[in-house]
Amino acid sequence: MSKRDYYEILGVSKSATAEEIKKAYRKKAIQYHPDKNPGNHEAEEKFKEAAEAYEVLSNPEKRSRYDQFGHAGVGGAAGGGGGFGGGMSMDDIFSHFGDIFGGGFGGFSSFGGFGSSRSSQRVNKGTNLRVKVKLNLQEIANGVEKKIKVKKYVSCSHCNGTGADNGTAYSSCNTCHGTGHVTRVSNTILGQMQTSSPCPTCQGEGRVITKKCVHCNGEGLLREEEVLSIRIPAGVEEGMQLSVSGKGNAARRGGVNGDLLVLIQEEPHPDLIREGRDLIYNLTLSIPDAILGSTVEIPIVEGKVKVKIDAGTQPGKILRLKGKGLPEVNSYQHGDLLVRISVYIPKELSREDSKIIEKLKDSEAFTPKKGEEQNFFSRMRSMFE
Template sequence: MKEDFYDILGISKGASQAEIKKAYRKKAIEFHPDKNPGDATAEENFKKAAEAYEILSDEQKRARYDQYGHKAFEGGGFGGGGGMNMDDIFSQFGDIFGGAFGGGGGFSGFGGFGGGGQRRVKGSNLRIRVKLTLEEIAQGVEKKIKVKRKKQAPGVTYKTCETCKGSGQVTRVQNTILGRMQTSAPCSTCGGAGQSIDRRPDGADAQGLKVEEETVSIKIPAGVVDGMQLKVQGRGNDAPGNGISGDLLVAIEELPHENLQREGDNLHYDMYISISEAVLGSSKEIETVTGKVRIKVESGVQSGKILRLRGKGIPSINGYGKGDLLVHVNVWTPKTLTKEQKQFFEKMAKDENFTPNPEKEDKSFFEKVKDMFS
């Protein structure tokens, strides 16, 4: 079971963004590979801290994590500390260390940073929307989506940037009243990549990239909700040179169902029966997300009664079982009657069996609503 992100950083769930950033910086410095050469455990802890910070420092991601846990980012995302790439960590979080390991946020000779402090540029992210039926959400699904992404054009070559000499950064020294101050910033010529284009094939843009259509397979876990965002790492736009590819961000859109209404992990179904079926009882076939089932309707059932089919709802995104299917019984009153039918009901109007006489187990509307949400 994955470790809690708050526990990884050693903070409470109510921690502010400043506290989250401070806790991450402390952990990152403690477990940084430069301080722990050859220590696999330290490297793993370094990756875990970066993963936790990537989620908790983003308010929207943090809200989804607080509600759904690690399941909110399945089907993509960091996929666990062990699946992270050091290049990703340094390219995304290098600025958070300040001067702890050298000027300008660079790192000496590890991961995406060369001996000169070169910073590997990350390509831009792509965003798509995937529409899912309730049946697909209930069972999980693998979608193959065609995506147009920028990829390095065949035959493109790069050379070392003449401005930054391949470091990706430009250092400036200024004399101030406090003394000499050194500042570093990404090279404006190469955008921090440390390389500029040498040979550009036909059809490639100024960065040596070309738009191509590609089929991407996306595994979507059961129980996702409308508006949730999954991340498929490395399937966004390529970066020029030896940069890191961006990510593909997948927004979930839940399509409305013809007969079922979703409420969290529970489903609601309106079942209509005739007066005769309500009086005599019957067997009815109803629709679920996994197929049709037949349920027994007891004689004397009252309109508004809720029948609960346990485990026939949506799987919890956190893996805590499944929701229920709540079947709402509606007794259909005919609007037109034949002469014989009208005479029958007129005769029964004063019959004691047709006189409303609710018992204690016949709950009121408000009690039913309370039960439904409990």
């Protein structure tokens, strides 16, 4: 398939001036820009086609060869992959030609992600601030609002964070003429190419301070102590990091604040052990309580509960108290409280206690039944652990 005539693509005559060609390309690019035609493949191809035509016609040498030999003079026979637009990506097109649109693109503030930093002044961002917060088990179970005192950079109130005296002692940067970026032209095998980078004089701000604020020495920042209120959800755990947007250090000379990163640390509970959402309590029974049964108090996060111990409870048994564990973060699900049973075996006995045990030694009730010896010895080992 033959390529279309470049002059026809841009809608200009063969006698068009360089400025007319530039204006025509700008008009076509705005018409078929990807931001204006999302998902439209035909518009995207026309956008690339216009870029290819402009790349040739904006270069005097290439335009002369094209006028004399047609497409063959600028990249091969008609219908081949000639010209550079056919093989360039969107990023390449914006990289080379984005600067002809000045500070914006026909009302677009950026190029839809394609080189947007080239068409706008650089936005400063403050650094993140990291703090550690210790929580006890009750705070983790219920969630808590913590007030913490931190030293951080805040915007200077005397200059409103601008760094300029009274916030107004500014002038346009002479290097970039207020655009925030500088453009350089280099010669390549494809012709002259334009590249843009943040202005080294104003660091991309487009303006310079004529008189610095005496309170912050032109930085726009002051280091102060601030009390921050942080809402921590229920169910967090050791090592988890929460991010609070905009509560970090202020940006130099205005911009976007950094974030506050909150690292969670757990204070150990005197009785309960945490395993994910579940809590574990190790309960040690006396021999009579294990044999005859009893009622015991078990600690939970909110206090204590009474639990009935059945007669004949064996060492190693686990009682499960449903829903008495910890919640999952941002969920209605709760873990359980697991009560692990062990039995206390005294190392020393009085003479009277020894006589009682001797009487029980030959009792049938205290003799493991056939086939239960292994379970019996396993339980006995657990009692001594």
